[in-house]
Amino acid sequence: MLSSFLFFMRLWEPTGLELIIPDCCEDKDVVPQKTYFGGQEGVGEYIWYRTKNKLDSSSLMDISDTCDGVVTCGKTLTYTPSLEDVGAYMALYWLPTRADGKCGKPLVSICNSPVNPALPIVSNVRVKKLSSVIYCGEGEYFGGYEGSSLFSWYRETTDGTIILINGANSSTYEVTDSDYNCRLLFG
Structure with missing residues (x-):
């Protein structure tokens, strides 16, 4: 009778059967898929x-922030990757625990591919006057690490016509005679 009881208790040990990290993207919540058994x-x-x-799987079981190139990022079930995570792999350590506090064996999983950057967007675009003839276009970039962004300057005439200024493709612009009586636009 006692051996049957012990066998039954072993079946109910807190056990993590599965831990899968889906593809990760900057600023999107990552919810791992996990399966628990054991009460x-x-x-x-x-x-x-x-x-x-x-x-690899053998290195994963010994993972900690003392390992070379490994940084602890969070301590909750879900995680939201940041810019620092873009291009890196996310790994999750899970110690399955029963409601009475008994712990099982840990599981560790790593995502299949590096964290993807979010789609690039720019907000709060504005023109700043640096001097009487030099202006600077600014904006707040989001979506991974900024690469070679494209800049354009435009003239808006008094009748509302918008004209691309050829060759004005940097974040700064020096006013010319053609710009007088026009409004400068940056984008």
Whole structure:
């Protein structure tokens, strides 16, 4: 009778059966797919790591922020990758825990591909006057690391016509005679 009871108890050990990290994208919540078995699930331990290289399964079990190139990023079930995470791999350590506090064996998983940048967007675009003849276009960029962005300057005439200024393709612009009586636009 006692051996049957012990066998039954072993079946109900808190066990993580599956831990999968979906593809990750900057500023999008990552919710891992996990499967738990072993009685009522309690509050487990979760640790998110960022690593420059995709670790193999043997390295994953020993993961910690003391490892070269590994940084702790979060300690909740879900995680939202930031700009720092773009191009790196996300790994998750999960210690399955039963409601009574008993812990099982940890599982560690890593995403299949590096974190993707969000789509590039620019907000709060504005023109700043640097001197009486030099203006600077500015904006707040989001979406991974900014690459070679394209800049354009336009003239808006008094009748509302908008004309692209040929060759004006940097963030700064020096006013010419053609710009008088026009409004400058940057984009």
